[in-house]
Amino acid sequence: MQPRREGAADGEAFLGATDCPNTDETANPGAAIVAFLPRTGSKAQQMLGVGAEVRPTEVLGDRMAMLRKPASAGQDGARQAPVLGRRALLRALGLTCAIGLLGMPEKLWAAPKQETQSKVSKTEQSTLGTTIWLGLEHAPFAGLPPYNDDTVIVFVPSYYRLPKNGMIDAVLHFHGHNTTAEHALEQSALREQLAASKQNAILVVPQGPINQPDSAGGKLEQDKGLRKLLRELTSALGERAATKALGPASCKGAKAVGMLCLSAHSGGFHVAAACLLRGGHEVSETYLFDALYGDSPAFQAWVLDRKGRHGRDRHKLISYFTGGKTRDNNLTLYTALRTLGVECLLEEQPGALSRAQLTKTTAAFLSAGLSHADVTFGHNNLRDCLFASGLKRTVPSDWFEAAKGPRSLDAKG
Numbered sequence: 234m235q236p237r238r239e240g241a242a243d244g245e246a247f248l249g250a251t252d253c254p255n256t257d258e259t260a261n262p263g264a265a266i267v268a269f270l271p272r273t274g275s276k277a278q279q280m281l282g283v284g285a286e287v288r289p290t291e292v293l294g295d296r297m298a299m300l301r302k303p304a305s306a307g308q309d310g311a312r313q314a315p316v317l318g319r320r321a322l323l324r325a326l327g328l329t330c331a332i333g334l335l336g337m338p339e340k341l342w343a344a345p346k347q348e349t350q351s352k353v354s355k356t357e358q359s360t361l362g363t364t365i366w367l368g369l370e371h372a373p374f375a376g377l378p379p380y381n382d383d384t385v386i387v388f389v390p391s392y393y394r395l396p397k398n399g400m401i402d403a404v405l406h407f408h409g410h411n412t413t414a415e416h417a418l419e420q421s422a423l424r425e426q427l428a429a430s431k432q433n434a435i436l437v438v439p440q441g442p443i444n445q446p447d448s449a450g451g452k453l454e455q456d457k458g459l460r461k462l463l464r465e466l467t468s469a470l471g472e473r474a475a476t477k478a479l480g481p482a483s484c485k486g487a488k489a490v491g492m493l494c495l496s497a498h499s500g501g502f503h504v505a506a507a508c509l510l511r512g513g514h515e516v517s518e519t520y521l522f523d524a525l526y527g528d529s530p531a532f533q534a535w536v537l538d539r540k541g542r543h544g545r546d547r548h549k550l551i552s553y554f555t556g557g558k559t560r561d562n563n564l565t566l567y568t569a570l571r572t573l574g575v576e577c578l579l580e581e582q583p584g585a586l587s588r589a590q591l592t593k594t595t596a597a598f599l600s601a602g603l604s605h606a607d608v609t610f611g612h613n614n615l616r617d618c619l620f621a622s623g624l625k626r627t628v629p630s631d632w633f634e635a636a637k638g639p640r641s642l643d644a645k646g
Contacts, residue, residue: 352469354384356478361428362390363479364418367469371461373439373451373504380451384440385466386414388424392628393433393482400491401467401484402434402624405508407441409499409524410448414440421498421609430619431628434494435484437466441504448526450504459512463490492545494518494622498609499526506531517545520618521552522609523601525562533569536596540575545623551591553601553608560600567598583612589636592621602642612642 355366368383369375375383395401404427408417418424418438427436439462442449452458469475470484493516497505502521506528509516519532532550539548554563564579571577576595580586583602591597603611617640620632635641 351472351474352465353472353474353478356474358478360391361424362388362393363482364388364424365470365475365478367466369462369465369469371452371458371465373441373453373462375452377451380440380443382440382443384414385462386418386438386440387466387470388418388427388436388438389479389482389484390428390435391482392428392431393435394627395484395487396433396491396625398491399486399488401470401487401489402432402492403437403463403490404432404434404494404496404619405437405439406496407450407498407501407504408438409497409501410442410446411444413443414438417498420606421615423609423615426610426613426616427619429613429616430624430632431626431630432619432622432624433627434492434619434624441501446500448500448503450507453504453512454507456511457513459508460514463493463514466490490514492517492624494520494619494624496520496522496609496615496618497524498522499524499605502526503528509535516548518549518551518618518622520615521550522614523553523555523559523605525552525554525559525566527562529562529566529569533566536570536575537573540573540595547595547623549594549623550596551599551618551621552597553599553614555601555603555605555608563598567596570596584639584642586640587637588617588621588633588640591617591640592633592636616643 352367352369353365354368357364365387367385367387369385370383372383372385374380406417406423408414412420423436423438427434439453441447441451450458453462467484467487467489470479471487476483476485493514495505495508495516495518497520499522502524505519505521505524508514509519510531516535519535521532525532532552536548536550539546542548552563552566554560567577567579578586578590578594578597580597580599583600586597586599601608601611601614609615620630
């Protein structure tokens with residue numbers, strides 16, 4: 234019989250039948266034969282492995298050769314059906330399956346999508362905002378011994394609102410030695426200080442070395458490690474669990490992290506320096522809290538990279554020190570930057586600089602007048618760094634009402 238031609242969305246199907254005897258070289262009697270001529274560029278053509286350069290006539294010739302073979306006469310003169318070889322039959326059967334799949338809705342034959350495990354492990358609400366514990370692949374020590382910890386803690390103030398441009402401004406804090414991210418969050422009142430500054434930004438605290446005298450940064454010391462962390466963070470904050478927990482402060486629809494400020498206490502200096510050198514994401518401001526134990530050349534080069542610029546376009550450094558090595562390193566860096574023409578301020582007496590000076594300067598080196606453990610929060614120093622930053626507020630503040638003259642040193646809280 235002549236093959237019947239039927240149209241299909243992705244090509245044309247040719248249907249036929251044969252009464253071939255059942256031998257090693259032939260198919261079963263009465264087997265249905267289906268051939269298919271895919272349209273150029275269609276899904277069917279891709280599934281059948283036919284390259285775009287093959288012409289439809291060539292495909293027809295290859296697929297339909299056996300079906301078009303004329304019937305032959307037997308010894309008794311009776312006409313016999315064309316004989317199809319095993320390979321031709323298997324090919325036809327394969328095409329039959331392909332056509333069957335093409336005729337079904339994709340959702341019925343496509344491989345089922347696997348559910349992605351949520352990266353949100355815990356959420357906590359308070360009057361200040363929402364704290365979210367994430368497990369991220371690009372966290373500093375995710376899968377890296379000896380710590381093997383993928384924790385990244387994020388705090389989003391209750392007043393936070395995602396800007397229309399979809400960019401999340403953030404403060405990324407690195408804790409010091411012999412502690413954890415969660416303990417540093419509490420001890421240094423990091424959430425309270427961000428909320429008090431009223432800046433429209435989120436706080437990010439990745440888990441560093443756990444309860445060890447170790448300044449290693451893990452994956453954040455790798456090339457573009459910071460960029461990878463921030464991209465994964467942005468995606469995780471858009472998950473359903475995070476969106477539900479954040480409510481009006483949701484980050485759903487965020488495109489990326491925008492303005493980024495780094496904050497480091499004590500041994501957190503090294504990972505901060507690594508982020509400046511090769512993190513792959515622009516850092517606008519850096520705050521060191523008795524943390525300049527080393528890597529001074531990295532901080533100096535970073536400040537000089539935007540020398541002469543102002544506002545959000547500059548690289549601004551504020552560094553607090555207590556005594557000993559950090560004092561010596563701060564004074565050395567202050568002198569070097571001044572020599573290179575950078576606008577710098579030095580505060581030997583805590584509170585001597587005005588809030589206006591702290592806001593406008595490119596680099597400030599301040600004697601903390603506090604113990605090493607208290608330097609981040611004792612006078613709400615992180616809060617004042619954020620007040621004086623280039624971050625944008627959406628909530629009114631009276632901090633600048635006393636912009637001139639020596640600034641008051643507020644107690645914690």
